[in-house]
Amino acid sequence: MKILVPIKRVPDPATTIRVMPDGSGIATDNVKWVINPFCEIAIEEALRIKEKQTGEVVLVTIGQSTWQEQLRTGLAMGADRAILVKTDAALDSLAIARILAKIAGDEKPELIILGKQAIDDDSNQVGQMLAEMLGWPQATFASKVEIAADKTSVTREIDGGLETIAFKLPGVITTDLRLNEPRYASLPGIMKARKKELKEVAADSLGIDLAPKLKIKTLAAPPKRQAGRKVASVQELVAVLHTEAKVI
Amino acid sequence: MGNVLIFAEHQGGHFPKTTLTAIHAGLDLAKKRGASAIAVVTGDAPESAAAEIAKYGVAKVIALAHPALKNYLADAHAQALAALARKESAEFVIATATAMGKDLFPRLAARLGAPMASEITSINDDHTFVRPMYAGNAMATVELDGPIKVLTVRGTAFDAAKPGDSAAPVEKQSAEIDAGALKMEFVSFNATKSDRPQLTEARIIVSGGRGLKSGENFKTVLEPLVDEMGAAMGASRAAVDAGFVPNDLQVGQTGKVVAPELYIAVGISGAIQHLAGMKDSKVICAINKDEEAPIFAVADYGLVADLFKAVPEMAEEIKKLKHS
Numbered sequence: 239m240k241i242l243v244p245i246k247r248v249p250d251p252a253t254t255i256r257v258m259p260d261g262s263g264i265a266t267d268n269v270k271w272v273i274n275p276f277c278e279i280a281i282e283e284a285l286r287i288k289e290k291q292t293g294e295v296v297l298v299t300i301g302q303s304t305w306q307e308q309l310r311t312g313l314a315m316g317a318d319r320a321i322l323v324k325t326d327a328a329l330d331s332l333a334i335a336r337i338l339a340k341i342a343g344d345e346k347p348e349l350i351i352l353g354k355q356a357i358d359d360d361s362n363q364v365g366q367m368l369a370e371m372l373g374w375p376q377a378t379f380a381s382k383v384e385i386a387a388d389k390t391s392v393t394r395e396i397d398g399g400l401e402t403i404a405f406k407l408p409g410v411i412t413t414d415l416r417l418n419e420p421r422y423a424s425l426p427g428i429m430k431a432r433k434k435e436l437k438e439v440a441a442d443s444l445g446i447d448l449a450p451k452l453k454i455k456t457l458a459a460p461p462k463r464q465a466g467r468k469v470a471s472v473q474e475l476v477a478v479l480h481t482e483a484k485v486i
Numbered sequence: 487m488g489n490v491l492i493f494a495e496h497q498g499g500h501f502p503k504t505t506l507t508a509i510h511a512g513l514d515l516a517k518k519r520g521a522s523a524i525a526v527v528t529g530d531a532p533e534s535a536a537a538e539i540a541k542y543g544v545a546k547v548i549a550l551a552h553p554a555l556k557n558y559l560a561d562a563h564a565q566a567l568a569a570l571a572r573k574e575s576a577e578f579v580i581a582t583a584t585a586m587g588k589d590l591f592p593r594l595a596a597r598l599g600a601p602m603a604s605e606i607t608s609i610n611d612d613h614t615f616v617r618p619m620y621a622g623n624a625m626a627t628v629e630l631d632g633p634i635k636v637l638t639v640r641g642t643a644f645d646a647a648k649p650g651d652s653a654a655p656v657e658k659q660s661a662e663i664d665a666g667a668l669k670m671e672f673v674s675f676n677a678t679k680s681d682r683p684q685l686t687e688a689r690i691i692v693s694g695g696r697g698l699k700s701g702e703n704f705k706t707v708l709e710p711l712v713d714e715m716g717a718a719m720g721a722s723r724a725a726v727d728a729g730f731v732p733n734d735l736q737v738g739q740t741g742k743v744v745a746p747e748l749y750i751a752v753g754i755s756g757a758i759q760h761l762a763g764m765k766d767s768k769v770i771c772a773i774n775k776d777e778e779a780p781i782f783a784v785a786d787y788g789l790v791a792d793l794f795k796a797v798p799e800m801a802e803e804i805k806k807l808k809h810s
């Protein structure tokens with residue numbers, strides 16, 4: 239089975255994010271860039287499906303030349319080849335989904351797996367938009383995926399419990415935290431990754447309207463919450479919650 | 487001026503607080519735009535639920551009916567709502583960012599070719615919106631272009647709409663759905679059985695982290711305090727990752743965002759992604775044995791203590807307080 243895995247480069251989740259004083263963006267000096275954690279889970283899931291039933295895992299990302307690093311990491315984990323759609327422009331989710339729909343049209347995967355959310359924009363949109371553009375079923379927030387020829391079933395983590403839905407491939411799945419534990423790239427994997435195909439395509443050459451309809455005008459730091467005080471005992475804690483904060 | 491169409495999510499005819507916050511935000515937006523707010527309730531027979539939500543201040547409620555809308559599935563719902571949004575001349579379509587809102591609205595936006603802002607926390611007078619990015623470490627002011635715009639709101643950022651004395655008219659419509667294009671099938675829903683309040687509705691939340699050390703300790707150590715306080719139980723991502731508790735208890739950037747009157751963090755260090763989900767709580771209280779834990783930087787009241795001793799003691803103190 240051919241599986242397409244779109245991934246995104248984001249600041250390491252442990253990085254302290256600081257907004258630039260002029261509100262134009264975040265300070266990126268000293269930021270370590272990594273594969274978005276949910277995208278790593280997507281790569282892992284694709285690799286597990288491929289290992290069970292053979293096939294090909296194709297990574298795709300949309301960004302600058304430096305984003306090659308994250309594609310190489312994914313190739314080192316075991317993906318077969320990668321596509322970098324090159325652009326310097328700030329794209330919105332609709333444009334990203336349109337590019338991915340175009341790539342999917344060319345590559346014709348049976349399954350697309352991607353992270354439910356990128357931890358920079360926190361939008362949680364692209365997988366669902368892509369599914370609609372392709373006219374495919376979607377299973378977001380997946381915690382369990384069972385692929386079968388006639389029917390794929392996906393367990394989803396939703397409010398109040400677990401939902402199971404089913405569909406016939408092709409389809410789009412977005413990953414939640416507990417789907418799997420992503421592997422690390424092995425040393426032989428890293429060596430092999432250097433020789434794997436990494437194709438570059440210019441975003442402008444795809445004939446897609448990329449003008450953003452959602453524009454970020456400015457960024458601001460959130461209001462700071464002040465630290466309160468330490469209490470000495472459980473008795474004091476319960477007392478202040480009762481008499482001072484009046485919440486119990 | 488186009489209308490504001492509010493998707494009123496219901497759970498078997500009951501409207502959770504998260505839906506009432508979408509109504510409130512939709513009413514606020516309609517007022518700022520000089521537009522009408524229309525609520526839509528979906529289902530195979532949504533009339534009685536629609537009548538219920540008619541009391542909350544909207545100009546009209548549409549009971550959008552179709553057999554394919556019985557169990558929620560994204561493809562059927564996106565088709566039905568996109569057709570309705572066009573028919574009702576909606577300029578904005580809005581819902582709360584619940585699991586359903588997050589699943590449905592991007593698909594709906596793509597169907598409408600409309601831009602979408604996720605989890606907005608405020609509506610500005612100049613028709614821009616504020617939304618958190620980077621786990622709430624940056625607040626972005628965003629502008630959306632186009633005849634139709636799609637929004638989800640963060641449930642904790644808006645008040646719940648309140649019922650009034652009068653009820654808006656309810657209009658029943660048959661949803662426009664091309665059944666041949668539907669490819670998803672509902673199989674089952676396994677509800678987490680719990681007598682406790684839901685995380686997004688609770689007045690008090692007690693959350694546990696990696697410090698609890700095991701799922702068993704959540705049951706034997708944390709749960710007695712949770713129940714003594716009549717609280718909802720939450721967890722940090724670390725506790726979910728470690729398999730102590732199910733993911734639907736997760737509070738944080740990639741879990742649920744909550745803002746109760748009182749949030750008690752037990753054995754939670756306070757990673758950025760956890761703080762993103764609870765830092766707007768009215769009062770935060772932290773119990774942790776590490777006095778350097780970042781959670782203390784946002785806590786109103788901090789107790790440096792061994793949780794295995796402090797938590798049972800606190801349950802006792804609460805019990806005493808209740809009987810005094």
